[in-house]
Structures are given as C-alpha cells and as structure tokens.
Amino acid sequence: MDFVSFLTSWLFDGTHWTGSDGVPARLSEHLGYTAVALAIAVAVGFPLGAAIGHTGRGGLILVGAANGLRALPTLGVLTIVVGIAGIGLVPPITALIVLAIPPVMAGTYAGIRAIEPITVDAARGVGMREWEVLLRVEIPNALPLIFGGVRSAALQVVSTATIAAFVGVGGLGRYVFDGLAVQDYAQVASGAVLVAALAIIVDVLFIGLQRLVVSPGLTSAKSKGTSS
Amino acid sequence: MTWVFDHLGLLGGLTGTHVYLALVPLVVGLVLAIPLGWLASRSRPARAVLLSVSGLLYTIPSLALIVVLPGIIGTKILDSVNVIIPLTIYTVALLVRSIADALTSVPATVVAAATAIGYRPLRRFASVEFPLAVPVVIAGLRVAAVSNISLVSIGALIGISGYGVLFTDGFQLGFMTEIVVGVVATLLLALVADALLLLIGRLLTPWTRAGR
Amino acid sequence: MIEFQAVTKRFDDGTVAVDDLNLSVDPGRITVFVGPSGCGKTTSLRMVNRMIDATSGTITVDGNDIRQSDPPLLRRGIGYVIQQAGLFPHRTVVDNVATVPMLAGWPRHKAKKRAVELLETVGLPAELGEKYPAQLSGGQQQRVGVARALAVDPPVLLMDEPFSAVDPVVREGLQDELLRLQDELGKTIVFVTHDIDEAIKLGDKVAVFRTGGVLAQYDKPSELLARPADNFVASFVGRDRGYRALGFLPASGLPIGELATVELGATAVDARSALRDGWAVVVDGARCPIGWVSEKHLATVDGEISRDSSLSGGSLYDVDNGSLRSALDAALSSPSALGVAVDSTGAVVGSVTADDVLSALAAARTAGEVPQ
Incomplete structure (x- = not known):
C-alpha cells in the first residue's frame, strides 16, 4: 500500500520530530490550545448549565441556543473571529471556546434535569440546603451526562484546533495546510493521521476518567433501568 | 446586502452544491444504517462491535478524514466524493445507535402480537417495528442533517465548493461580509432542513399525536 | 404533637389543595391521611416539614410554629419516607442511611456505625450496606428509606405513600414490619395513603380527606367503619364495612364449644x-x-x-x-x-x-x- 509507505516515510523521518515544526512541538501546541479552550469552556458552561438545570429556569433558551450553535459552521466562526480580532492566538482560541461551551452546558443541564424528581425531593426532604442538593445529589448523579458533554466538547476542540491552522496558528493542522500548499501529500496524510490518533486517545482518556469518577451505583442503575 | 443581490447567481450555485453534498450522505447513510441498526438491535455481540466502531469513526476529525481519503481510496484530491464519504460515515455512525435503540424500545408485546397475527420477520420489520422507530430515527436524522450542513464547509479547505468557499475567500480577501453571509446561509439551510425533517416525521407518524 | 390550625393551601394557579384544616396528631401514634387523589392529603403532609408552605394558618410541631424554623434544620429533625423510597442512586445503602447524621455533622465512622445498626432494625442484612440502591428489590429499597428516615432518631416520621409502589405481598410484609417497629419505637407517625385498607390496618387514627382538600372525618378506624360521618366516607371506606368493623370487636366473651x-x-x-x-x-x-x-x-x-x-x-x-x-x-x-x-x-x-x-x-x- 503506498498510503502506508507514504505515512511511514514521513513519520519515520527523524527530521520531522525535532525543531519548532517537529511533531512534539506541534503536538504540544495542539494540546495547549485544546486544554486552554476546554478549561475556559468548562469554567463557563458547567456553572451555567448547573444553575439552569437546578432552577429549571431558562432551559428552553439554553437547549435552543445549544442546538443553534451546533449548526454554526466551524470554519465560518473561525474566519469571522479572525476578521474581528485579527491574526494571532486569541481568535482561534475564542472560536474553540465558543464551540465547546454549548456541549458542556447542554450536557450539564440535561444531566441535572434527567435526575428523578423524587431523588431531588428526597434530598430536600432529609434537610439538604439548596447548594447541598446541587453539590451532593444533582451533580454526582448528572456526572455521566456531564462527562458526555465535556467529551464531545473535547473532541470538537481537538478537531477544530486542526482547522485553526488555516488562519495561521500552530498545532498539528499545520502539517495538513503546509502539505496542501506544497502538494506534499505524505505530510498532509501524516498530519491527518496524527490528529485522528490524538482525538481517539483524548476520547479514551475521558472514558477512563469517567469510569473513575462516576459512582458505580449509576452504571448499575442504568443496566437495571433498561431491563424494567 | 447589496453584495448578496449582486451575487445571487453565485449563492444559488453554492446552495445547490452545498445541499447536494449534505443530502447525499444523509440518504446513503440512512439506507446503510437501517440494516446495521437492525443487526445491532438483534444481537449483543453485533451491537457491541457496531457501536464501538461507529463511536471510533465519529471521533475522527472531519478534516483528517477528508484529506486522508484520496490516499486510501485513490480519488483525486478535488473530488467531491472526499466530502461525501466522510459525511456518510458520520451519518451512519450517528444513526446506527439511534435505530438500534429505537428498535430495542419497541414493546415486546407489539412484536409478539405482530408475529402472532402471522407477519414474517422481514414484513414485520417493515410494517411494524420500523414505523414505530420512526420518531427516534427522525430525531437522529435531524442531528445528522444539521451537522452535515455545518461540516460541508470544511471541504472548502481542500477546494471543494459549497458555502465554505465564502469563508476561505472572505478570509483571504479580508472581506467580512462574505463570511457573514456564508454563516447566515448555513444556519438558514440547517433551519430549513430541520423543519422539513420535523414535518416529514409528523406526516409519517400521525399516531404519536393521537390522544395527546 | 403536630397541630394544624386553620391551615389552607392555595396554589399559584388558584386551586385549593387544603381547605381550612384543623387537626391534631397524637404523639407516639400512627395517624393516617387517606382520600382519593387530589384530596390534599400529600400536600397536608408536606406542609409539616415545609416542603410546601401553607398559604394561611399555623402548623406547630411540639408547640413550635414551624414558620419560625429554618426549613433544612426542621427537615433534619423529621424523618421523611416517600414513594419508591427516593434513595440516592450514586450512594451505597450505608451512605444513604448515613445522609442525615452526616448533614448534622456527625463524624463519618459514627454515622456509618449508626447506619449499619439501623439496617438491622429494619430487618436488612448488614451485607446489603455496600450495595447500591439499583441492586436492591423494591421492598428492600423501601426498608432502606425507612432506615434513612430513622437515622438521627427523630420523634416524628412523615411517610408519603411509602408502600404504594411495591407488590401486594411485599406491601403486607412492610406494613407488619412498620407496626412491629412502631411497637418498639413509639414514634409520632403521619402516614399518607390512598388505600383505605392500609389506613385501617395501620392507623391509630385515620383522617379521611375529600376532593378539594376538606377533612371529611377524623376518627379511630373502628369508628370510621361503624359510624361514617357522611355518604362520602361511607362509600370511601367501602362495601364490607359492617363485616370489617367486626375486626375491632374483641371476642373475649364468646362461648367455646366442645370439639372432637x-x-x-x-x-x-x-x-x-x-x-x-x-x-x-x-x-x-x-x-x-x-x-x-x-x-x-x-x-x-x-x-x-x-x-x-x-x-x-x-x-x-x-x-x-x-x-x-x-x-x-x-x-x-x-x-x-x-x-x-x-x-x-x-x-x-x-x-x-x-x-x-x-x-x-x-x-x-x-x-x-x-x-x-
């Protein structure tokens, strides 16, 4: 297969693994953008989703907004932000944050709303204060869906950070665009494969983290819930 | 606004391409996902395999898939198939789960009743199980349609037409109007597709509104 | 112990759920609120621990007007058992039972020790403590719900249709268990049900509510069967009430004949x-x-x-x-x-x-x- 030999010839070339445009440097740029954007998106989206989920007020607006934002073309958002703020790191990261907030917020909101009303009633009934209801009952029970939201946000950010290279910043997407510019297909394909691998690794890491953090009582509840 | 009126021809052409590139994967994806979803609803091992494979495929960033395809299947880099195939893959990945879940949730009593009346399995699937799964399938299609319409733009990065061209051109020329028009057009198209699917769903499932 | 004085609850949409309720719950006894759906029995119960606040009137617990107390603190001092138990799915059985002691600031080991004791009190093996609610049967969950309510030994228990979601055989066992427990503990229990047989079996006194939140009759079960206040109560307590009333007459004077x-x-x-x-x-x-x-x-x-x-x-x-x-x-x-x-x-x-x-x-x- 010449596709594989393409890849191996590029990936096993030692010169591609050093320097400011080497794989380690590009990878850490990519992860850097992802981490910063995701952290800010969680810092904004999680409390908003939790507050709206807890009070039940503004839920329709939130769901509508989240659906609307999903229809936004990533490339359009990216180029608009660059058009407004100019070239640099801020525009792509802003675009990544805008894209990551809706899934985090919608996941948190949906997770809290999906809890049986009787469970929340019991929490108040045994004498929990509102913040205790939220922190000790609603959020722990919403964790599977919260993680779902953060996971899809993370994937979207990893994927969109690739496109961000189009507006002139670093990250693994550079290989794709630089390769396309000079018709170096081996470089394009290698960049794409690296991004795909990164996305899968990030996804698997989140699944593992979710297993660690989510109460086993919720997973067994799920398997029982579907059978009844 | 004047820019829009001066370029109606261009916009019309882009809309046609964009709709084509988003619609074909939706239809092909649905046709492929029905048997796969049925299989996943029937056997536990098949379900495990199909759902993890579709989860994995869904994880792969669209740009990566689009630029890698020519190397794998030997198409030209500018071929629109390079966009259609990834979007089809995403559509299948999304719908297999919806269809499997929808079919699993058809009440066993209904299936038993259909069998007792004398339906053979294939006919029973077509006239009882699948129609009952339609609301969930439509919900899945709505998500897939909106996400396809938004993703088609990525194709512009490798030179495939659609609204995405407005973003790449606008960016290179530093012309904001063009980008904004592209974003608005994408949103409008997504809205129209969503509304159409909602309507089709309602027409196909009159019983869901009976007695409510 | 618990006093309702001219208590009315009108919801925002104008419906009157409870209409001028005057009632005094005897300490150390089981009082059952019974009636058809929409009769205000659950609303009346939930006003006691301020899950719902009355529109007008006064409720006192142990002589204290509940409006003076902070709702969470009030609730921690009143056991609360609800339909389907309402256990926290993300916590083990022991952690569920230990919830109130932990809220009250007990050290963790003491709270857990108390929880394990309580499992035994409600007739559950201690091994169940490490399971999650989803791994329990409906009847077991309900017992855990009772244990959770008893955790800080509150003098008052509110029970809102606690046994309505379990099957009839299990329900009967849970009812007997509650009566046995009550013999030991002597709590002041307010119990809501729509099932008149359950009311008659469990209640030391029974309050029958009619639709619209009006108290129709408040009496001992035997009186309710023998002397229903009006046609509504008569039809609600049912057709065989004459026969069932025999259940409250002791047979001590009955002649015992010979038997081969x-x-x-x-x-x-x-x-x-x-x-x-x-x-x-x-x-x-x-x-x-x-x-x-x-x-x-x-x-x-x-x-x-x-x-x-x-x-x-x-x-x-x-x-x-x-x-x-x-x-x-x-x-x-x-x-x-x-x-x-x-x-x-x-x-x-x-x-x-x-x-x-x-x-x-x-x-x-x-x-x-x-x-x-």
Whole structure:
C-alpha cells in the first residue's frame, strides 16, 4: 500500500520530530490550545448549565441556543473571529471556546434535569440546603451526562484546533495546510493521521476518567433501568 | 446586502452544491444504517462491535478524514466524493445507535402480537417495528442533517465548493461580509432542513399525536 | 404533637389543595391521611416539614410554629419516607442511611456505625450496606428509606405513600414490619395513603380527606367503619364495612364449644368412634390442628389417619387475641361449620359457631359497644 509507505516515510523521518515544526512541538501546541479552550469552556458552561438545570429556569433558551450553535459552521466562526480580532492566538482560541461551551452546558443541564424528581425531593426532604442538593445529589448523579458533554466538547476542540491552522496558528493542522500548499501529500496524510490518533486517545482518556469518577451505583442503575 | 443581490447567481450555485453534498450522505447513510441498526438491535455481540466502531469513526476529525481519503481510496484530491464519504460515515455512525435503540424500545408485546397475527420477520420489520422507530430515527436524522450542513464547509479547505468557499475567500480577501453571509446561509439551510425533517416525521407518524 | 390550625393551601394557579384544616396528631401514634387523589392529603403532609408552605394558618410541631424554623434544620429533625423510597442512586445503602447524621455533622465512622445498626432494625442484612440502591428489590429499597428516615432518631416520621409502589405481598410484609417497629419505637407517625385498607390496618387514627382538600372525618378506624360521618366516607371506606368493623370487636366473651379431635396416626376405626356430629379435627402431637375428618370421608380411608388423608381446614380463631371477625371467619371457612379455636401456642381448645358470633354481636349492640 503506498498510503502506508507514504505515512511511514514521513513519520519515520527523524527530521520531522525535532525543531519548532517537529511533531512534539506541534503536538504540544495542539494540546495547549485544546486544554486552554476546554478549561475556559468548562469554567463557563458547567456553572451555567448547573444553575439552569437546578432552577429549571431558562432551559428552553439554553437547549435552543445549544442546538443553534451546533449548526454554526466551524470554519465560518473561525474566519469571522479572525476578521474581528485579527491574526494571532486569541481568535482561534475564542472560536474553540465558543464551540465547546454549548456541549458542556447542554450536557450539564440535561444531566441535572434527567435526575428523578423524587431523588431531588428526597434530598430536600432529609434537610439538604439548596447548594447541598446541587453539590451532593444533582451533580454526582448528572456526572455521566456531564462527562458526555465535556467529551464531545473535547473532541470538537481537538478537531477544530486542526482547522485553526488555516488562519495561521500552530498545532498539528499545520502539517495538513503546509502539505496542501506544497502538494506534499505524505505530510498532509501524516498530519491527518496524527490528529485522528490524538482525538481517539483524548476520547479514551475521558472514558477512563469517567469510569473513575462516576459512582458505580449509576452504571448499575442504568443496566437495571433498561431491563424494567 | 447589496453584495448578496449582486451575487445571487453565485449563492444559488453554492446552495445547490452545498445541499447536494449534505443530502447525499444523509440518504446513503440512512439506507446503510437501517440494516446495521437492525443487526445491532438483534444481537449483543453485533451491537457491541457496531457501536464501538461507529463511536471510533465519529471521533475522527472531519478534516483528517477528508484529506486522508484520496490516499486510501485513490480519488483525486478535488473530488467531491472526499466530502461525501466522510459525511456518510458520520451519518451512519450517528444513526446506527439511534435505530438500534429505537428498535430495542419497541414493546415486546407489539412484536409478539405482530408475529402472532402471522407477519414474517422481514414484513414485520417493515410494517411494524420500523414505523414505530420512526420518531427516534427522525430525531437522529435531524442531528445528522444539521451537522452535515455545518461540516460541508470544511471541504472548502481542500477546494471543494459549497458555502465554505465564502469563508476561505472572505478570509483571504479580508472581506467580512462574505463570511457573514456564508454563516447566515448555513444556519438558514440547517433551519430549513430541520423543519422539513420535523414535518416529514409528523406526516409519517400521525399516531404519536393521537390522544395527546 | 403536630397541630394544624386553620391551615389552607392555595396554589399559584388558584386551586385549593387544603381547605381550612384543623387537626391534631397524637404523639407516639400512627395517624393516617387517606382520600382519593387530589384530596390534599400529600400536600397536608408536606406542609409539616415545609416542603410546601401553607398559604394561611399555623402548623406547630411540639408547640413550635414551624414558620419560625429554618426549613433544612426542621427537615433534619423529621424523618421523611416517600414513594419508591427516593434513595440516592450514586450512594451505597450505608451512605444513604448515613445522609442525615452526616448533614448534622456527625463524624463519618459514627454515622456509618449508626447506619449499619439501623439496617438491622429494619430487618436488612448488614451485607446489603455496600450495595447500591439499583441492586436492591423494591421492598428492600423501601426498608432502606425507612432506615434513612430513622437515622438521627427523630420523634416524628412523615411517610408519603411509602408502600404504594411495591407488590401486594411485599406491601403486607412492610406494613407488619412498620407496626412491629412502631411497637418498639413509639414514634409520632403521619402516614399518607390512598388505600383505605392500609389506613385501617395501620392507623391509630385515620383522617379521611375529600376532593378539594376538606377533612371529611377524623376518627379511630373502628369508628370510621361503624359510624361514617357522611355518604362520602361511607362509600370511601367501602362495601364490607359492617363485616370489617367486626375486626375491632374483641371476642373475649364468646362461648367455646366442645370439639372432637383425633391424633395423627389413629386408625380409621378409632377415628370413626371419636366423631361428634359426624366431624372431628385431626391434631398433631402438640394438639395443633392439621385438618378435618368426616363420617363420609372416613369411608374412603384405609389404615391410619395421615396429613394427606385429612380434609383441609379453614382459618383459625385465636381465643386470646382474636376479634369477632376472625371468629366468624373461622366458622364460615370451616368444612364442618365449626370454627377451630386455638390458644396462643396454636393448640386446639374448642369450637366456635357463626350463630354464637352473631349472638355476641347482638349482646355488644345492647351493651352500647356497637353503634346502632
């Protein structure tokens, strides 16, 4: 297969693994953008989703907004932000944050709303204060869906950070665009494969983290819930 | 606004391409996902395999898939198939789960009743199980349609037409109007597709509104 | 203990859920709120721990106006058991039970120790403590719900249709368990149900609500059956209320007649000679009843009388604690028309007849124990 030999010839070339445009440097740029954007998106989206989920007020607006934002073309958002703020790191990261907030917020909101009303009633009934209801009952029970939201946000950010290279910043997407510019297909394909691998690794890491953090009582509840 | 009126021809052409590139994967994806979803609803091992494979495929960033395809299947880099195939893959990945879940949730009593009346399995699937799964399938299609319409733009990065061209051109020329028009057009198209699917769903499932 | 004074609840949409409720719940007793759906029974209950605030009127617990207390603190001092238990799915059984002690600031080990003790109190094995609610049956979950409510030993328990989501057999077990627990603990319990039989079985006093949140009658169960205040209560307590009311009349004065008995293992010939009026009860070595033999039946038996060769009997009447209802049922369900009376060890002491039960009822009427 010449596709594989393409890849191996590029990936096993030692010169591609050093320097400011080497794989380690590009990878850490990519992860850097992802981490910063995701952290800010969680810092904004999680409390908003939790507050709206807890009070039940503004839920329709939130769901509508989240659906609307999903229809936004990533490339359009990216180029608009660059058009407004100019070239640099801020525009792509802003675009990544805008894209990551809706899934985090919608996941948190949906997770809290999906809890049986009787469970929340019991929490108040045994004498929990509102913040205790939220922190000790609603959020722990919403964790599977919260993680779902953060996971899809993370994937979207990893994927969109690739496109961000189009507006002139670093990250693994550079290989794709630089390769396309000079018709170096081996470089394009290698960049794409690296991004795909990164996305899968990030996804698997989140699944593992979710297993660690989510109460086993919720997973067994799920398997029982579907059978009844 | 004047820019829009001066370029109606261009916009019309882009809309046609964009709709084509988003619609074909939706239809092909649905046709492929029905048997796969049925299989996943029937056997536990098949379900495990199909759902993890579709989860994995869904994880792969669209740009990566689009630029890698020519190397794998030997198409030209500018071929629109390079966009259609990834979007089809995403559509299948999304719908297999919806269809499997929808079919699993058809009440066993209904299936038993259909069998007792004398339906053979294939006919029973077509006239009882699948129609009952339609609301969930439509919900899945709505998500897939909106996400396809938004993703088609990525194709512009490798030179495939659609609204995405407005973003790449606008960016290179530093012309904001063009980008904004592209974003608005994408949103409008997504809205129209969503509304159409909602309507089709309602027409196909009159019983869901009976007695409510 | 708990006092409702002119309590009204009007919801935002204008519906009146509870209309001018005046009621006093006796301390250390079970008070049941019963009525059809929409009668305000649950709303009345939930106003006690301020899950819902009354629109007007006053509720006091132990003499203190509940409006003066901070709702979370008030609730921690009142046990709360709800339908389907409402356990926290993400916490183990022990952690669920330890919730209130932890909220009250107990150290973790003390709270857990208390939780394990309580599992035993409600009749659950300690091993269940490490399971999650989803791994428990409905009846077990409900017991955990009761344990959670008892955790800080609150004097008051509010129970909102706690047993309505479990199947009838389990429900009966849970009801018996609650009565046993109440004998030990002597809590002030307010119990909401839509099931009049459950109300009559559990309640020391029963409050019947009618649609619109009006209290129709508040009385002892026996009074409710014997003297319903109006047609609504009469129809709500049901068709067999005359018969069920017998359950509240002690049968201590009932004459006990003689009863022929035959021991297991006796020959058919011996059995035949022991018959009285054509019937005899087969008993085991401890004189506990096994079944009946009759003249006609003995003709078909060869050799010894065994468990298999005796006819199955009816219900038994316990001479020490039985009511007229159980005496009448024993007589009516017996193949010989003689009810078998047993003592507290289960040994046969004699017979009762339906006629005697009816005479005893007539005597009770004359004595004024039964309202006309």
